[in-house]
Amino acid sequence: xxxxxxxGVGAARLLRALRRVHDPxxxxxxxxxxxxxxxxxxTICPDLDTITYTLAGLNNExxxxxxxxxxxxxxxxxxxxxxxxxxxxxxxxxxxHLFRTQRLREGAxxxxxxxxxxxxxGVTERLVPVTNDPLATRFGTDEGELSFQEYFVARHHDVVVxxxxxxxxxxxxxxxxxxxxIATARRIVIAPSNPLISIEPIxxxxxxxxAVIARRGDVVAVSPIIAGAALKGPADRLLHELGHEASCVGxxxxxxxxxxxxxxxxxxxxxxxxxxxxxxDVRVTTTIMADPDDARRLAQEVLA
Amino acid sequence: xxxxxxxGVGAARLLRALRRVHDPxxxxxxxxxxxxxxxxxxTICPDLDTITYTLAGLNNExxxxxxxxxxxxxxxxxxxxxxxxxxxxxxxxxxxHLFRTQRLREGAxxxxxxxxxxxxxGVTERLVPVTNDPLATRFGTDEGELSFQEYFVARHHDVVVxxxxxxxxxxxxxxxxxxxxIATARRIVIAPSNPLISIEPIxxxxxxxxAVIARRGDVVAVSPIIAGAALKGPADRLLHELGHEASCVGxxxxxxxxxxxxxxxxxxxxxxxxxxxxxxDVRVTTTIMADPDDARRLAQEVLA
Numbered sequence: 255x256x257x258x259x260x261x262g263v264g265a266a267r268l269l270r271a272l273r274r275v276h277d278p279x280x281x282x283x284x285x286x287x288x289x290x291x292x293x294x295x296x297t298i299c300p301d302l303d304t305i306t307y308t309l310a311g312l313n314n315e316x317x318x319x320x321x322x323x324x325x326x327x328x329x330x331x332x333x334x335x336x337x338x339x340x341x342x343x344x345x346x347x348x349x350x351h352l353f354r355t356q357r358l359r360e361g362a363x364x365x366x367x368x369x370x371x372x373x374x375x376g377v378t379e380r381l382v383p384v385t386n387d388p389l390a391t392r393f394g395t396d397e398g399e400l401s402f403q404e405y406f407v408a409r410h411h412d413v414v415v416x417x418x419x420x421x422x423x424x425x426x427x428x429x430x431x432x433x434x435x436i437a438t439a440r441r442i443v444i445a446p447s448n449p450l451i452s453i454e455p456i457x458x459x460x461x462x463x464x465a466v467i468a469r470r471g472d473v474v475a476v477s478p479i480i481a482g483a484a485l486k487g488p489a490d491r492l493l494h495e496l497g498h499e500a501s502c503v504g505x506x507x508x509x510x511x512x513x514x515x516x517x518x519x520x521x522x523x524x525x526x527x528x529x530x531x532x533x534x535d536v537r538v539t540t541t542i543m544a545d546p547d548d549a550r551r552l553a554q555e556v557l558a
Numbered sequence: 559x560x561x562x563x564x565x566g567v568g569a570a571r572l573l574r575a576l577r578r579v580h581d582p583x584x585x586x587x588x589x590x591x592x593x594x595x596x597x598x599x600x601t602i603c604p605d606l607d608t609i610t611y612t613l614a615g616l617n618n619e620x621x622x623x624x625x626x627x628x629x630x631x632x633x634x635x636x637x638x639x640x641x642x643x644x645x646x647x648x649x650x651x652x653x654x655h656l657f658r659t660q661r662l663r664e665g666a667x668x669x670x671x672x673x674x675x676x677x678x679x680g681v682t683e684r685l686v687p688v689t690n691d692p693l694a695t696r697f698g699t700d701e702g703e704l705s706f707q708e709y710f711v712a713r714h715h716d717v718v719v720x721x722x723x724x725x726x727x728x729x730x731x732x733x734x735x736x737x738x739x740i741a742t743a744r745r746i747v748i749a750p751s752n753p754l755i756s757i758e759p760i761x762x763x764x765x766x767x768x769a770v771i772a773r774r775g776d777v778v779a780v781s782p783i784i785a786g787a788a789l790k791g792p793a794d795r796l797l798h799e800l801g802h803e804a805s806c807v808g809x810x811x812x813x814x815x816x817x818x819x820x821x822x823x824x825x826x827x828x829x830x831x832x833x834x835x836x837x838x839d840v841r842v843t844t845t846i847m848a849d850p851d852d853a854r855r856l857a858q859e860v861l862a
Binding site for chain 1: 596597598599600601629631632633634635636638639640641642649650652653654655656657659660661662663674675678
């Protein structure tokens with residue numbers, strides 16, 4: 255089994271790429287829940303949903319989130335009511351959140367609901383939230399503390415972040431199977447997700463970081479930073495604001511104790527020696543997954 | 559000010575009729591919340607919404623509930639997911655529930671949210687839930703206790719009811735203004751709603767029954783039973799199952815201590831003496847509100 259520590263979009267694309275070279279039934283994604291939110295009484299899990307929708311072939315490529323062919327009747331009406339419409343939820347997407355929330359109210363765990371949704375959508379990879387317990391990434395800013403989606407969506411990540419914290423991390427327990435799958439995986443992949451707000455919340459659940467460190471030789475990370483910039487989202491900016499170098503070398507330093515190998519983009523090839531100086535092996539390839547061949551090549555490098 | 563103790567559809571129609579003879583800004587509806595429910599994490603208030611939508615001219619006449627021109631994208635998708643789709647919530651209607659639930663989470667009361675929704679829809683009547691506190695009508699049956707909507711919607715009220723109970727009634731507090739408006743109203747109208755499951759939950763909130771009894775001479779009830787049958791819903795059946803006569807006389811006995819006058823349909827004219835024997839004055843008119851003239855006539859009788 256291949257374990258993939260996963261944020262949202264970048265991880266979803268890597269998981270899709272892995273299908274080209276590996277049986278998806280033998281892939282387990284351990285997914286960040288630090289950006290999950292409660293809104294309108296609904297429990298929303300953006301990273302889990304992004305992965306499920308992407309692997310089901312239902313993701314909206316233009317928007318970069320949500321479902322393709324989506325409609326917005328509920329949101330349009332909610333906006334007309336003067337409701338909280340800043341976090342756009344499409345009509346079909348809302349069904350996911352209604353389903354999840356009702357099942358949670360009935361006593362199901364987030365992991366169980368995730369499995370039910372994956373099965374419904376024909377996703378054969380095993381998708382597991384890192385924890386069934388509450389976990390929330392918080393952004394310290396000069397305007398006070400913001401929730402993940404306040405920072406990310408409402409403020410379009412256009413505010414300087416002074417610190418990050420994870421509410422609930424000290425008491426969260428790994429979801430069933432998380433530690434076991436890390437301990438027994440043939441390979442553990444850290445997806446090209448934001449190290450600070452996608453991967454760190456996974457590692458912060460007690461026991462997970464230690465489990466990954468114990469497997470360091472089999473851990474391969476993919477740098478989400480290419481030529482100093484994030485493909486999507488504020489990873490570069492956040493790294494810089496929080497005192498890291500916004501580069502594959504900065505990523506290498508973040509993952510120094512966790513990963514034996516870092517996959518970097520060919521545009522960063524000249525920085526390979528610095529990554530090696532951090533104590534990581536380096537693999538150089540095209541990491542953007544712009545076409546099927548690139549995706550296959552990256553997947554092969556990751557599993558090599 | 560005219561106060562109307564209100565269930566859902568029948569009360570909404572009476573409130574609409576009252577507009578023909580009275581300034582709606584001088585009408586306060588005190589509305590049942592015993593059939594409110596939590597589903598998918600959303601707080602749903604069927605009677606409040608039926609009244610708001612009807613007075614806004616947005617109600618779906620064919621369905622008898624919900625909004626006209628409604629679409630069902632969320633529900634269709636939820637059903638496909640295997641979710642709890644037995645309680646049909648249209649897309650636009652869902653926006654109401656998302657709005658309410660979010661506002662409640664932000665600390666607003668049910669009464670505040672009701673006022674916000676009414677204002678948005680241009681409803682000038684004052685709509686007040688009888689209480690901001692939890693209150694739930696429960697149905698004792700041979701299959702165990704059912705919630706209101708389990709009985710009404712999931713089971714299509716096709717199960718014998720042995721008893722009714724009201725969870726939360728002993729500790730619920732009247733919403734701000736409820737007791738005051740009853741104490742000072744020029745007239746108090748008991749709408750043609752189900753006496754047992756629409757009006758009784760209003761009266762059961764501590765203080766309300768006593769406040770109505772104190773105004774008995776100014777209280778006019780409209781019988782929801784015409785020629786032994788309810789226009790809509792299971793009122794006749796429930797009255798019978800719970801040991802009442804399913805007739806305007808049975809209704810008179812329910813309201814004996816509360817109302818000075820009962821308005822009955824002309825088809826029940828022959829039973830007027832029996833209603834008088836219960837100690838109520840009787841007014842006889844057409845109570846069905848089938849056309850604007852009938853509606854005006856009923857409204858005039860109620861305010862006479």
